Amino acid sequence: MTAAEPRLGPATMVETFSYETLYSEKSVDTALNPGLHAKYDFATAYPAPETLPLDGLIQSLQAAVDSNSTKVLAELAYYPHQLGALELREYTAQKLEADRGFTVTADEIALTNGSGEALALVIQALTNPGDVVLTEEFVYMGTTAQLRRFGADIRGVAMDEGGIIPEELEEQIVALTAAGDRPKYLYTIPEHQNPMGSTLSGERRRAILEIAHRHNMPILEDDCYVDLRYKGDVQPAFRALDDSGIVVYVASFSKLLAPGLRLGYFTASPELMRRALGFKIGSGPNQFAAVAIEGYLRNNLESHRDNFNPMLQAKCDSMTAALEEHFGDSGATWSAPEGGCYVWLTMPEGSDISSIRDKVFDQGVGYVAGVAFEADGSGRTGHNCARLCFAFESVEKNAEGIALLAQLFKQHGAM
Numbered sequence: 001m002t003a004a005e006p007r008l009g010p011a012t013m014v015e016t017f018s019y020e021t022l023y024s025e026k027s028v029d030t031a032l033n034p035g036l037h038a039k040y041d042f043a044t045a046y047p048a049p050e051t052l053p054l055d056g057l058i059q060s061l062q063a064a065v066d067s068n069s070t071k072v073l074a075e076l077a078y079y080p081h082q083l084g085a086l087e088l089r090e091y092t093a094q095k096l097e098a099d100r101g102f103t104v105t106a107d108e109i110a111l112t113n114g115s116g117e118a119l120a121l122v123i124q125a126l127t128n129p130g131d132v133v134l135t136e137e138f139v140y141m142g143t144t145a146q147l148r149r150f151g152a153d154i155r156g157v158a159m160d161e162g163g164i165i166p167e168e169l170e171e172q173i174v175a176l177t178a179a180g181d182r183p184k185y186l187y188t189i190p191e192h193q194n195p196m197g198s199t200l201s202g203e204r205r206r207a208i209l210e211i212a213h214r215h216n217m218p219i220l221e222d223d224c225y226v227d228l229r230y231k232g233d234v235q236p237a238f239r240a241l242d243d244s245g246i247v248v249y250v251a252s253f254s255k256l257l258a259p260g261l262r263l264g265y266f267t268a269s270p271e272l273m274r275r276a277l278g279f280k281i282g283s284g285p286n287q288f289a290a291v292a293i294e295g296y297l298r299n300n301l302e303s304h305r306d307n308f309n310p311m312l313q314a315k316c317d318s319m320t321a322a323l324e325e326h327f328g329d330s331g332a333t334w335s336a337p338e339g340g341c342y343v344w345l346t347m348p349e350g351s352d353i354s355s356i357r358d359k360v361f362d363q364g365v366g367y368v369a370g371v372a373f374e375a376d377g378s379g380r381t382g383h384n385c386a387r388l389c390f391a392f393e394s395v396e397k398n399a400e401g402i403a404l405l406a407q408l409f410k411q412h413g414a415m
C-alpha cells in the first residue's frame with residue numbers, strides 16, 4: 001500500500017479490537033508467570049544449570065548427524081510419530097527395565113511434551129467433572145491445577161514422613177464410598193515426593209496396590225524424581241509390582257537433564273493409552289531434543305548420575321545444616337530427603353509464613369508456601385509450611401539463603 005492509497009473501511013476500524021463478548025465460556029484470564037527469581041531462589045523446582053550436560057547433549061546430537069545425517073534430516077523433515085521418536089522410546093524401555101524393573105515395548109511408551117503433558121492426557125482420559133481423585137495431602141500443584149481444570153474433586157490422603165499411610169488411605173476410600181463419593185483413582189509421587197520429599201517403602205506400595213485392587217482404583221504413578229537419589233535404596237516402582245494395568249506410569253527427563261528439553265513419557269494399558277493420546281494436540285514431541293537425549297543417556301547415564309547426585313547431596317546437606325544452625329531452636333522441623341530437590345519446612349503451628357512470602361521474596365529469599373500444595377485447595381492448612389528447593393542454588397548460597405530466611409522470619413514475626 002502506498003501512502004496515497006486509502007485504508008480499507010476507515011469508518012468501522014477501531015484502534016484496539018475488543019474480544020469482550022467473544023471469549024469462550026471456559027476461557028479464564030490467567031496471569032502469566034512473571035518468571036522472577038529471588039537472590040536466593042528456593043522456589044524453583046529443578047536442579048541448577050551447572051548440572052545440565054549441555055556439551056554432552058550437543059555432542060550427542062552432532063554424533064547422530066555425523067553418523068547418519070540422512071536419517072536425522074528425514075526425522076526432522078516429517079512431523080514426529082504420535083508416540084514420539086522411536087530410538088528414544090526404545091532407549092526408555094531399556095532404561096525402565098534396568099532401573100525400574102518392568103518390561104514394556106517401545107510401542108507401549110508415549111513421549112510427551114514434558115511429563116506435565118502426559119499427566120494432563122491421562123487425567124482427561126479418566127476424569128469426569130465431580131469425580132473424586134485422591135492424592136498425597138500436599139502435592140505438586142501442576143497436577144492439582146490439571147485435575148481442577150478437568151473438574152476433579154481432589155481429596156488429600158494422610159501422610160507421615162514415609163508418604164501415604166495405607167491404613168488411612170483405605171479408611172478414607174471406605175468412608176468416601178459410603179458417602180457416595182467413591183474415589184476414581186489415586187495420583188501419587190512415590191519417590192522423593194514434591195513437595196514433602198518422602199519416599200514410599202516397597203512394603204507400603206504393596207499394601208497400597210492391594211487396596212487399589214480391592215477398590216478397583218487405578219494408581220497414577222509420577223516417577224519424575226526417581227533418578228535423583230543420593231542415598232538409601234531406590235524403591236520398586238508400583239508399575240514393577242503390578243502388571244495388571246491398574247498402574248499408569250509417568251516420568252520425565254526434566255529433572256535428570258533439563259526442563260527446557262520438554263520431554264517426558266508415560267505408559268499405560270493399551271486402551272487407556274489410546275484414549276489418553278486422543279486428547280493430544282498436534283504430533284509427538286521435539287525430535288531434535290529426542291535425538292540429543294537418546295544419544296547422551298545411552299552413553300552417559302551412569303556417569304551423569306554419578307556426577308549429579310553427589311552434587312545434589314552436598315546442596316541438600318548445606319541447606320539442612322543451615323536449617324539446624326538457624327532454625328534449630330525455633331520449634332521448626334524439616335524433612336530429610338534421600339534425593340529429589342526439596343526440603344519441606346514446618347514452622348510451629350500458628351506461625352504464618354504464607355502471608356509474608358512476597359515480602360520475604362522482595363528481600364531476597366524465594367520459597368513456595370505450603371498452602372499452595374494443599375490437595376483440596378481449601379486454604380485451611382500449610383500456612384506454617386514451605387517447600388525449599390535445595391537443588392537450584394549453590395552449596396554456599398543454600399547456607400547464606402537459609403541464614404537470611406531465619407533473619408527475615410524473625411523480622412516479620414514468624415519466628
Ligand SMILES: Cc1ncc(COP(=O)(O)O)c(C=O)c1O
Nearest residue numbers: 114115116140194224252254264
Ligand atoms: C512431581 C512432578 N511431576 C511432573 C512435573 C512436570 O515436569 P515436566 O513437565 O517438566 O516433565 C513436575 C515438575 O516440577 C513435578 O514436580
